[in-house]
Amino acid sequence: MSVRILLCDDHVVVRAGLLALLGSTPDIEVVGEAGSGEEAVAMAAKLKPDVVLMDLQLGPGIDGVEATRQIAPTGVHVLVLTTYDTDADITRAIEAGATGYLLKAERPEELFAAIHSAAQGRTALSPPVASRVMDRMRGAAGPSLTDRERDILGQLGRGLGNREIARALFISEATVKTHLGRIYAKLGVDTRTGAVAVAKERRLLP
């Protein structure tokens, strides 16, 4: 019996590509296409597919992570299929309940295998993604920033000064400095510019 799939991607080209690839395989059946997160949530509830193929970047409206957060609890497996293998994206998707994380650059056979894995609730990760996750596990004392520290880092990445960051986050400048100090320590730097550089390198910033 074939696996029933719901596609979710805002790019027509990508949906067409997946449809073409998956439609040609006998044991996979595409039962629906969604062009936005809202649409995906609604169609997942109605169609109850075995697997939702979810892009993370969905243009306006809720993004793929939020859509995954809403779909996953309903028992429908979500397989993230996206272009980027950034730490932030991967962890957010996994936290949101994604069953797997594939890259669009992946070979079709990998995609088919991952879909069947996901249909059975088994995790499927692209090799580069798996590597990153392993690195994350190994580097136990790795860059484990708190939520608030990530907020600060995000503002920092926009080039704001301490005062501006403080106003943006509704806290005092002193608090910003405290957080920055801890961020520097965790990233192994001692300047804000260095923090941005490292964060950029480790893909902690958009």
Add this chain to the structure above:
Amino acid sequence: MSVRILLCDDHVVVRAGLLALLGSTPDIEVVGEAGSGEEAVAMAAKLKPDVVLMDLQLGPGIDGVEATRQIAPTGVHVLVLTTYDTDADITRAIEAGATGYLLKAERPEELFAAIHSAAQGRTALSPPVASRVMDRMRGAAGPSLTDRERDILGQLGRGLGNREIARALFISEATVKTHLGRIYAKLGVDTRTGAVAVAKERRLLP
């Protein structure tokens, strides 16, 4: 008579999507697919298609801009089809000789129209891209950094302080500060972190 197309994209899914979309139209014929820049250059020379549909991000090897730079002079029209509409990408692609610049989020009809335009050598731009180009024209004084300023910016993007930048480039700290001041002025910021942020946004940094 139909337009002969060569696809170039490192993503199998995207190639399949374009193949599916274009294959269903009678006046467009896909004569080849390339998964890398090198492949695209070779196939363009051999197949002499009317239009090359070129992605800019191509994974390892030469990128879409470089491939375009090599293909365009041979008289083959290159229509860039990519995900991003950043200033730097657009200008680099156009400088490299691209005939048009489309976004993957574009409607299929736009894509068809753009292909026919490109086949005749006419420029085709996605609306958001066209807007940016117009903005650029209006604000004639674009961010034209000198080579040396780009050097400084590069070091800055690594998180170095003025003294370190000075040592890295074998100049005095005073000179670094002078260059930084001019960079700030050209980028419209007033802090080093802001410069990194803007440079990152405009893709002036690796």
Add this chain to the structure above:
DNA sequence: GTCCGGGTCAGCCGATCGGCTGATGCCGGG
């Protein structure tokens, strides 16, 4: 109940940064 991690804040001080003014040398176009 106590301990601890996370978030919040304050004050102090040395180092760094950014703006300013001004100067030199090189090179290429008018």
Add this chain to the structure above:
DNA sequence: CCCGGCATCAGCCGATCGGCTGACCCGGAC
């Protein structure tokens, strides 16, 4: 030949940053 753009450097000064020390509150773990 002179002018302008580019790169180089110096000194001054106010603003900002980064490190430090110490503090409070809260919620969950033990």
